[in-house]
Amino acid sequence: MIYAKNLHDAYFAQGFNAATQRLWQMDLWRKRGMGLLSRDFGAQYIAQDRAARLFLYRGDMDAEWKSYVADVRQFFSFARQLRVADFAHRVGRQRRRAND
Numbered sequence: 001m002i003y004a005k006n007l008h009d010a011y012f013a014q015g016f017n018a019a020t021q022r023l024w025q026m027d028l029w030r031k032r033g034m035g036l037l038s039r040d041f042g043a044q045y046i047a048q049d050r051a052a053r054l055f056l057y058r059g060d061m062d063a064e065w066k067s068y069v070a071d072v073r074q075f076f077s078f079a080r081q082l083r084v085a086d087f088a089h090r091v092g093r094q095r096r097r098a099n100d
Contacts, residue, residue, distance in 0.1 A: 007071070 002017065004010035018026070031037050035052035037045035057064070 002010055002013045004013055031040065032048075033052060034056070035049035037052075038049045
């Protein structure tokens with residue numbers, strides 16, 4: 001259970017929780033959505049990557065962001081925490097490699 005004083009904090013806490021348990025899965029979904037699977041899984045994913053890249057948003061991201069309602073924007077505290085957790089994970093991995 002997650003306790004928070006406001007919705008922003010709840011999303012931030014959930015982002016940390018999700019990142020600690022499901023970062024690998026979210027990274028796989030990101031690669032699928034960005035059309036990057038073949039880089040890690042081989043040539044059999046090239047056609048899927050090509051198709052995924054056709055759906056990438058290429059519009060004005062500033063205008064897109066401004067069109068979101070405030071409640072949806074609060075959700076991005078979840079994504080911010082995922083980036084924080086991902087960075088911490090990468091730094092920890094680099095330190096472990098340096099110590100080996």
